[in-house]
Amino acid sequence: MQTTDIDFVIVGAAKCATTWLQRALQSDPQVAMPDPELHYFSRHFERGLDWYLDQFPSGAADRLTGEKSNSYLDTPQAPARVHAALPHARLIVQLRNPIERAYSDYCMLYRRGEVGSDITRYLDPDSATKRRFLDDGLYYRQLEPYLERYPRERLLILLYDDMLRTPQAHLDHVRSFLGLAPRALPAASRKKVKDRTEPMLSPSLRRLMQPIRPAIEPFRKTPLFRAVRRQVVREIAYPTFPLALRNRLAGYYRPDIAKLEALIGRDLAHWADPAEADTPFGLMADQSRKTAHQYS
Structure with a gap:
């Protein structure tokens, strides 16, 4: 397989349900995608292009071929590497309210035991030292290097919000961008991708x-x-997300969100509204935790 045979790449963002999107596309026999995230252009570039191409399914050249690696959006070196190898590929980005994305990312590392329960230490824009949770939500800043290299029409920017409201129309939009006919949403994609209420080790x-x-x-x-x-195992009790901290994050992201709004022509003011939060953890009653968001 030659690099020109890679038709599309889902480049991010992390904690924005790109796994849902990947699985929906993989259910189509016309589409060939490696199952794991390759992270070639970000974490494993030293393995070489031959290694990268060897990861794609056999017979992939006869199908629409792509991959998904969320780290391609937040790794500074990735855009130049992707463009050098795949100058004609179509790129897909799915973006979520950056405040909710940061909290979801924090919760993932919390349940893994990699961060502590002092949420302010990790999510406060004024004092956090682990910038991953904060800076991975600066979407416009991360998109700029791709926009400098690819025509705007080759970059599809999707919103997590739309996937929640109208998943079938959302998938149809993606398939149209890739030159595929509409196809019914597979049953597996109507179920939870990841469930933070699932019992786990503390x-x-x-x-x-x-x-x-x-x-x-x-x-x-x-x-x-x-x-x-x-x-x-037991259900994880996640640290609460204080409203004051959420408001500080809204201020931190506001300039980047304004640039993203201009780029995609969408009003994203609701991202700063706690009433519109898509992660009920820590913001609502315990009963809401049982019906916590499916795609976090």
């Missing part, structure tokens, strides 16, 4: 087990391992 226990993970990995699928795991 963050503290995950941290304790981190050093021995390589040793227990071969046993993860055994009945005994699963039986033991069922005894120790």
Whole structure:
């Protein structure tokens, strides 16, 4: 396969339901996509182009071929690398309210045991030292290098909000951009992609087990391992998201959102409204946690 055979790349953003989009496209036999995120143009560029091309399914040259790696949006080197190898590819970006994206990203690392419960330490624009949660939501800044290299018509900018409201129309829009006929949304894509209410090991226990993970990995699928795991997992209680912190984040993102609005011709003022939050964790009653957002 030659690089010109790669027709499209979903470049991000992280925690914006691009996995939902990938699975919906993969359900079409006309589309060929590697199952894992390759992260070639961001984290594994040293492996070389041959390695990259070898990751695509056999017979992919006869189908519409693409891949999805969220890190291509937030890695500064990625746009130049993508363009050098795939100058004629179509690019897809799916964007979510950056405030909710930051909180969802924080919750993911919290349940992994990689961050603590002091949410202000990680999400306060004035004091956070781990800038990943904050800066990965500066979408216009991340899109600029792609817009400098690709014609605007080759970059499809989608909104997570639209996927929530009208998933079939959302998918039809993507398929039209890729030159595909409309196709019914697969049943699997109507279900949850990731469920933060699913019982898991507590963050503290995950941290304790981190050093021995390589040793227990071969046993993860055994009945005994699963039986033991069922005894120790529980639903994660996520730290609350204070309204004052949310408002500070709204101010932090406001200049970037204004540029994004001008670029896509959409009013995104609702992103700063707590009543429009798509992550009810920490903002609503405990009962809302049971029906927490499907695609976080």
